[in-house]
Amino acid sequence: MRKGFTMKSKKLFGVGAVVLALLLAGCASSKSDSASSTVKDFPTEDVAMNISWWGDQEAPGAKKWLNDTMALYTKAHPNITFTEVLQTTEGLMPAFAAAAAAKAGPDIQYFWGGIYAQQPGWDGNIVPISDYLSAEELSHYTNAQVEEGFQGKIWTAPWYVNPSFPLLVRKDILAANKLTTPKTWDELLKVCDVLSAKKITTIAGGVKDGWFGAWIYSMLGAQSISSQKEVISAVVGDTKFTDPNMAGWWTALADSKKHKCWNDDINSLELYQAQQRFVEGKAAMTITAGPDAPNFVKKAGGDDVAEIVAIPAWSDGPFAGKMGTSSQTLGVTSWSKYPQVAADFIAFGHTTERLNAWFADTGSLPADDRFDLTQVTSASTAALFAAALDGAPYLENFIPAQLDTDAIFKNVQLILKGTITPEQAAADTEATMEKIRKSDRKVVDNFTAWSK
Numbered sequence: 224m225r226k227g228f229t230m231k232s233k234k235l236f237g238v239g240a241v242v243l244a245l246l247l248a249g250c251a252s253s254k255s256d257s258a259s260s261t262v263k264d265f266p267t268e269d270v271a272m273n274i275s276w277w278g279d280q281e282a283p284g285a286k287k288w289l290n291d292t293m294a295l296y297t298k299a300h301p302n303i304t305f306t307e308v309l310q311t312t313e314g315l316m317p318a319f320a321a322a323a324a325a326k327a328g329p330d331i332q333y334f335w336g337g338i339y340a341q342q343p344g345w346d347g348n349i350v351p352i353s354d355y356l357s358a359e360e361l362s363h364y365t366n367a368q369v370e371e372g373f374q375g376k377i378w379t380a381p382w383y384v385n386p387s388f389p390l391l392v393r394k395d396i397l398a399a400n401k402l403t404t405p406k407t408w409d410e411l412l413k414v415c416d417v418l419s420a421k422k423i424t425t426i427a428g429g430v431k432d433g434w435f436g437a438w439i440y441s442m443l444g445a446q447s448i449s450s451q452k453e454v455i456s457a458v459v460g461d462t463k464f465t466d467p468n469m470a471g472w473w474t475a476l477a478d479s480k481k482h483k484c485w486n487d488d489i490n491s492l493e494l495y496q497a498q499q500r501f502v503e504g505k506a507a508m509t510i511t512a513g514p515d516a517p518n519f520v521k522k523a524g525g526d527d528v529a530e531i532v533a534i535p536a537w538s539d540g541p542f543a544g545k546m547g548t549s550s551q552t553l554g555v556t557s558w559s560k561y562p563q564v565a566a567d568f569i570a571f572g573h574t575t576e577r578l579n580a581w582f583a584d585t586g587s588l589p590a591d592d593r594f595d596l597t598q599v600t601s602a603s604t605a606a607l608f609a610a611a612l613d614g615a616p617y618l619e620n621f622i623p624a625q626l627d628t629d630a631i632f633k634n635v636q637l638i639l640k641g642t643i644t645p646e647q648a649a650a651d652t653e654a655t656m657e658k659i660r661k662s663d664r665k666v667v668d669n670f671t672a673w674s675k
Contacts, residue, residue, distance in 0.1 A: 426484050460660055
């Protein structure tokens with residue numbers, strides 16, 4: 224596998240061989256080359272399909288939905304049976320790396336959007352979903368063209384939308400301190416000043432494992448660009464990550480550190496560890512995965528106590544004050560013997576009944592514009608969905624994974640420790656990207672082709 228599809232953390236590689244055994248044990252698909260773009264007749268022989276996936280972690284209830292969907296599909300097609308392996312967050316990509324190396328394993332594979340769906344296509348490990356589903360069908364799948372489109376093809380099928388990422392606000396804590404939900408960056412910094420003076424955490428977070436740093440980059444970095452193509456331009460070297468539109472967000476982040484917006488132990492906690500403090504009323508705000516945000520509001524006490532908003536605007540760019548939008552996706556592996564069955568199953572998940580069931584089971588937004596939004600009754604959930612459908616590009620999905628791990632993760636941690644300046648963070652990001660360009664020319668070629 225090429226460096227561009229490195230793991231979100233280098234430690235992730237170690238579990239790949241273990242997880243491959245689980246994949247192969249549950250999979251009856253034989254090794255084969257990718258099918259042609261002409262859909263074959265639906266098979267009449269017994270077919271065993273395997274799904275390797277992630278998502279119940281951020282959209283609780285997804286496992287129930289998937290099990291029900293597999294059972295319903297088998298009821299309609301008795302010769303088709305399924306097994307599924309729910310991967311851990313750290314195991315998802317190593318498992319696929321091991322399967323791709325063996326050219327055996329899942330027929331259907333879960334991918335985050337953008338580069339995490341593009342790179343396996345560039346590497347020949349998945350076939351375009353657009354070879355098996357019609358353009359009309361795919362036109363309904365949220366973010367399919369923006370994140371998964373490549374030179375007229377669409378690699379993977381969006382499954383559900385991940386609003387990226389909402390700021391959860393406890394109105395009760397703010398009101399008790401004579402504050403209101405901030406709308407601008409300056410207002411947020413003033414809230415931080417007031418609460419920190421009273422030893423109250425404004426925003427609870429954790430960057431020990433790096434992931435939250437990428438969230439912060441995407442939320443703040445998008446505010447000073449007008450298109451994701453500006454990010455790709457910096458990736459290929461036409462512009463630089465030290466340019467004002469690429470680097471300004473580092474200053475905003477440093478200002479949040481200066482005004483004590485974060486919990487003091489943010490560098491000692493992992494991504495999800497600090498969020499419980501919001502539920503317990505020990506922090507006024509937190510940031511979480513969009514699909515799980517409505518559940519956090521419920522745990523905190525409901526819409527009367529908490530609300531879901533976009534991170535306040537520090538810039539006047541077209542995406543300032545907007546939430547990012549990304550779709551988590553399902554793809555068909557290049558070694559699957561039955562790609563047409565895999566694609567048909569994915570499309571079955573987009574039928575009206577299954578779209579409604581997804582919302583009922585998870586409370587999150589299916590990635591399909593045919594979903595009836597009138598069934599959403601919670602004000603905070605409705606606002607979240609509306610923000611996601613009119614959102615900003617999720618920047619982490621438009622940079623090489625290695626840049627994420629080697630520059631974004633690290634420099635966010637260092638800014639929040641107060642050990643480097645915004646200028647140093649931007650310079651290191653540019654230097655890291657230059658090293659990646661020199662070590663793997665295909666990064667430039669692939670990203671250039673993607674931008675067209």
